[in-house]
Amino acid sequence: MAKLTKAEARKHAAAVALLQKDVLTFDERCFVLDNWHEGANHVNGSAGAFFTPSALAQDFAIDAWGGRTIDLCAGIGCLAFHVYWRHRAGHGSDCPEKQIVCIEKNPDYVAVGRKVLPEATWICADVFAFDFSTLGHFGCAIANPPFGSTPRAGQGPRYSGRAFEYHLIDLAADIADNGAFIIPQMSAPFQFSGVQCYRECKSEHYLQFEAQTGVELAAGCGVDCAFHRADWRGVAPSVEIVCADFDTARKARQKPEEIAPAPRPAAPVQGSLFDLVA
Numbered sequence: 689m690a691k692l693t694k695a696e697a698r699k700h701a702a703a704v705a706l707l708q709k710d711v712l713t714f715d716e717r718c719f720v721l722d723n724w725h726e727g728a729n730h731v732n733g734s735a736g737a738f739f740t741p742s743a744l745a746q747d748f749a750i751d752a753w754g755g756r757t758i759d760l761c762a763g764i765g766c767l768a769f770h771v772y773w774r775h776r777a778g779h780g781s782d783c784p785e786k787q788i789v790c791i792e793k794n795p796d797y798v799a800v801g802r803k804v805l806p807e808a809t810w811i812c813a814d815v816f817a818f819d820f821s822t823l824g825h826f827g828c829a830i831a832n833p834p835f836g837s838t839p840r841a842g843q844g845p846r847y848s849g850r851a852f853e854y855h856l857i858d859l860a861a862d863i864a865d866n867g868a869f870i871i872p873q874m875s876a877p878f879q880f881s882g883v884q885c886y887r888e889c890k891s892e893h894y895l896q897f898e899a900q901t902g903v904e905l906a907a908g909c910g911v912d913c914a915f916h917r918a919d920w921r922g923v924a925p926s927v928e929i930v931c932a933d934f935d936t937a938r939k940a941r942q943k944p945e946e947i948a949p950a951p952r953p954a955a956p957v958q959g960s961l962f963d964l965v966a
């Protein structure tokens with residue numbers, strides 16, 4: 689278990705007291721997200737369970753779009769909470785992003801998540817041992833998963849390396865059309881956060897992931913995650929937000945004869961540009 693400071697322990701206890709209520713106000717939910725400590729009763733370090741700081745989750749929500757949403761490895765629902773409320777505020781209560789499913793394997797986190805975001809459907813399960821066909825297809829998958837060689841009960845359908853985050857994105861590619869994920873900066877194909885300007889930077893591990901899955905990860909709208917580095921609890925990770933167009937990757941994986949022929953380009957205009965403007 690994590691060693692909490694006196695201030696952290698006091699705020700965690702206040703969050704636990706709030707959770708005794710049947711229904712929490714919006715402000716109380718925010719208080720729980722900010723102060724219920726993931727390491728108070730769990731060995732969260734080895735489980736890779738470090739919850740996203742709220743301010744980063746708010747920024748992340750800008751990159752999470754596409755319709756009905758699934759949060760894989762949801763913790764107590766920080767990402768899902770901000771995606772839900774951002775879309776609801778922007779598009780009203782009928783927007784498809786309002787339909788959110790959260791999957792998390794730690795039952796204590798799920799119990800808190802159900803109070804923080806009761807609007808979501810919560811499932812307590814291991815994402816690598818769950819039958820997603822029961823849930824239908826999603827417009828968007830989101831996650832801040834455990835990183836690197838955190839133990840897993842299974843793996844993605846195509847990727848064969850060690851990184852938890854790549855296995856999870858590979859899995860997400862079969863259940864959603866788009867994805868937005870928080871992953872280690874070294875697993876992203878670029879550096880944007882904490883550096884002067886965007887730089888492409890594809891490691892061998894990334895190239896293996898891309899070759900095996902056909903999924904290309906790209907930068908989102910440009911959130912500098914380094915800005916929030918000091919806000920994590922117990923760690924200060926260098927991360928990036930990466931986005932994926934799974935629908936395009938899926939079509940590219942299909943056999944050529946299954947893909948509708950692309951429209952033929954118009955015949956080139958004869959003559960030179962000078963003929964045209966003359």
Ligand SMILES: C[S@@+](CC[C@H](N)C(=O)[O-])C[C@H]1O[C@@H](n2cnc3c(N)ncnc32)[C@H](O)[C@@H]1O
Nearest residue numbers: 737738739740761762763766792793814815832
């Ligand atoms: C880095 S934390 C992030 C939690 C949350 N997404 C957030 O952003 O605050 C990763 C979460 O994944 C959960 N987890 C780890 N392995 C899992 C698995 N195989 N299936 C489902 N959840 C898992 C952990 O319990 C932890 O809550």
